[in-house]
Amino acid sequence: MPELPEVEYTARQLRASVIGATMSDAQVFWERTIGYPDIAQFLTQIKGRRIEGVRRRGKFLLVDLSGEYFLSIHRRMSGNFLLLPMGWQIDTSTRENDPARWSVKGPIFYNEQAELPVSADSGKVSVMAPIAPATISLSATTHCRVCFSLHDGRTLLFTDPRKFGRIELWAKSQEDEAFAFMGPEPLGPLFTPISLTEALTRRKTPIKTTLLDQEVVAGLGNIYADEALFDAQIHPLRPANTLNHDEIQRLHASIIAVLQLGIEHGGTSFNDYRDIWGEEGSNFDHMRVYQRTNRPCLTCATPIERITVAQRSTHYCPICQPTHQKQFIQV
Template sequence: MPELPEAETIVRGLRRAVVGRTIASARVIRPDVLRQPLATFRRNVKGRRITSVERRGKNVVHVLDDGSVVAVNLGMTGRLLPFPGPPKGSRRPRHAAVIVRFQDGSVLVFDDVRRFGTVEALPGDVWARRSDGMGPEPLDPSLRSPRLHASLATSRTPVRSWLLDQRRIAGVGNIYAAEALYLAGIHPQRPANRVTRAEARGLLRSLRTVLRAAIDHGGTTIRDYRDAEGGSGAYARKLYVYGCEGEPCRRCGTSIRRVVFSNRSAFYCPSCQS
């Protein structure tokens, strides 16, 4: 999916398009993306005005005028595409799952080829509890490395798996986990509790460097990701290890390796990362 930088890019693009608009109706073409009954979703959104769009981890959160939210998790292939009017012909998204029509005639489409994404309309307090169950935001300055180190110390799971667990830290996915671990010199299969205090500091710094740079470039497009304007992210060219199996490490020239665990590929430099 869209990881944190892609979700952030989407949120920034969406704000211009949807904040201040009032929802006239919602058409649900693929009810399986809803994590709640269809009737509940429609009742919760109808007639509500969007007051802001925020990001929490990889989630895009539309805040409505009654304090409730529409939370969208983009899964692997989800997109949020605004249109000035009903999209016609070749502009029509091919895998529209939910179509929201606003009172001014503009439209927001949640499009998702694989339908791993989810959409739900929730009372504010329910969302707040959900958010409380997620780990800290890596870019939040109030997160300091001693806290990260203490949290890593509670688990023997491979540090790449640890980073992907949204309950431990929010917004990190497979690409940026690979990139940050490379910059920090930590092997993706190292048990989390064997990351030293100094390495935890480096890892947090690396995460922030990578995530900020990716946001600056509008995210990473491998194949599916598109921003709210339908554009692709330019960060793909900057990747050090993700998807780079067999290519020379930029630091030492050693061939980048791929290893599969937890059903996901991990990419690393065998000499720079231990």
């Protein structure tokens, strides 16, 4: 699922394309996606509200709405937003009971290369969209859980194969309380080597586990935690409170570096993640340890190892990321 870079990239894309649009209607195809309030209230409250801003807090996407409300969206493992151009809509008519096979329908456009009309079943064929800055991949439209209609004729789909994602509508006055548990934004001014030191000194859990804790730092997930630890040359099983000054300095810089690279590459796609035009991010091509088990380390050619830490698969180089003990013996 999306981690900080994927959510940030989506927030930037939406900010550039839907600010000022008004929500005219919404359809909910999987009720548990709406976490608060209940469906009836959610649908009533959302109608007629203007989108005034799009922000991110940790892995939450926040859509500011007129009347001092905001949508709080957590995509969990497989949630995505897809923005359909004017005139395009989700088509549930042919296979009502199988959201996995729903598609989008719209004005007929022609595939740039093949010059063939695009049909609802064409799957991975890309179509030239009338007002989108990129093409839209039809394959990304499956598993639609919530469909927002905008007054200007565009449609914003929330797709989520695994159904873990949640969308909530809250008054803005509730925001501070709702996010009080979360640690500092890693790309913001409050995340410093000192604040990281304070967060780590009290914890003896493995550093990998600690980095996944949203109270320590907001927005890190399994991909970027592994990548940051490799970049900082720290073994994932090192107890958090045993990192020395230099290691914390490195880790702080590495967290920022891998997240910024992820954003620059449009996020990491190895399965579900897509941007709002249905395109994959390219950051998977820049992974150094994640999902590279048994492949050579890009620094020392040693095969990357995979272990389980806190029930999450964890990838590291046994030479570049020595345990404390090994480091001690080598010296």
